[in-house]
Amino acid sequence: MRQVRIATVAFLVEDRPQSIPENVERAIRYIRISREKGADIVCLPEMVTTANVAPELEYYAETYPGEFTRAFRVAARDEKIHVIAPYLVRSGGRVYNQATVINKQGEVEGFYRKVQPTGGERRTVTPGNSLPVFKLDFGTIAVMICMDIYFAEIPRIFAFKGAEIVFWPTVSHGPTQESLRSQLLTRAMDNSLIMVESNLAGHPPYAPYSGRFRPATARIVDHNGDIIAQTGRRHGVAFADVDLDEVRLTSNCVLLREPDHIKEDLKSITRLDLYGEEYLKLAKKQKRSY
Numbered sequence: 001m002r003q004v005r006i007a008t009v010a011f012l013v014e015d016r017p018q019s020i021p022e023n024v025e026r027a028i029r030y031i032r033i034s035r036e037k038g039a040d041i042v043c044l045p046e047m048v049t050t051a052n053v054a055p056e057l058e059y060y061a062e063t064y065p066g067e068f069t070r071a072f073r074v075a076a077r078d079e080k081i082h083v084i085a086p087y088l089v090r091s092g093g094r095v096y097n098q099a100t101v102i103n104k105q106g107e108v109e110g111f112y113r114k115v116q117p118t119g120g121e122r123r124t125v126t127p128g129n130s131l132p133v134f135k136l137d138f139g140t141i142a143v144m145i146c147m148d149i150y151f152a153e154i155p156r157i158f159a160f161k162g163a164e165i166v167f168w169p170t171v172s173h174g175p176t177q178e179s180l181r182s183q184l185l186t187r188a189m190d191n192s193l194i195m196v197e198s199n200l201a202g203h204p205p206y207a208p209y210s211g212r213f214r215p216a217t218a219r220i221v222d223h224n225g226d227i228i229a230q231t232g233r234r235h236g237v238a239f240a241d242v243d244l245d246e247v248r249l250t251s252n253c254v255l256l257r258e259p260d261h262i263k264e265d266l267k268s269i270t271r272l273d274l275y276g277e278e279y280l281k282l283a284k285k286q287k288r289s290y
Helices: 020-036 067-079 146-150 153-160 177-191 262-269 272-285
Strands: 003-012 041-043 082-091 094-102 108-113 140-143 165-169 194-201 219-221 227-230 236-243
Touching: 003 020, 003 165, 003 219, 020 041, 020 067, 020 236, 067 082, 067 094, 082 165, 094 140, 146 165, 146 177, 153 165, 153 177, 153 262, 177 194, 177 219, 219 236, 227 236
Parallel strands: 003 041, 003 194, 041 082, 140 165, 165 194
Antiparallel strands: 003 236, 082 094, 094 108, 194 219, 219 227
16 A cells, blocks of 8 residues: 655735745645644645746746756655645746656756646747656655646656646646546546645635635545545645555446556556557647747
8 A cells, every 4th residue: 555645735925926935835735734644755836936926037947957947846845745836937048837846855856847737838938848756755746837737748747657646736727627527537537637726815705796806726636537635715635645556447437457456557558659650640740839
């Protein structure tokens, strides 16, 4: 049995602009709360250092590794907790929307750079070009960021590379809350994954009639598509205890074994050769916007 306690953050944003130091301090406070409640790993939301800052600071990026990396490394080491810390970085003259994976010794295990930036981001942010998984002391994880959720290939590749938990830090609130929930649950079920969302939370909770439209939902979804923990519409931290050795069964949907061992069976029958050929054909005709 590999028992792991997951924590994920609904990060409070105020009705006024926040400063970058304030965001970093608040993020570290959530890390501390997560460890006090016994979590092994915690996920912060996308672009956490620049959440709700003045417009001119929205795309402020550290020269990687820099000030933010140091702060989160210290927090992870001091609290002895694995941390998923997403923030903008500058590397090789380019800006990336990066999630840095830091282990509980305060060491950087690696990073994921958002593969599918939004239309607004692409004026500043360069897409990443790799889909890594990270082996931590309790199991194998991966990270995808915000817009990535619309591309089903990403979590499928992570699953086939051995990921057991996929973290999804985001700042999204639409196009509808139901669309986000549906996509998150579907990605979990399609790939027999535990999916973990971290997002921003308004204060007071979700009042769209007064312009406070952040849905405030941090949630954890198991491989059956069940939401096993969430913050609702309030800021805070959601926790869930999961056993990564639990046999992940379905109701004989793959039809190779009864009961199914879905991830292994899906991996064995998925037509990667055919899909790869078709994607290559499409890629030759693709008109890319970046």
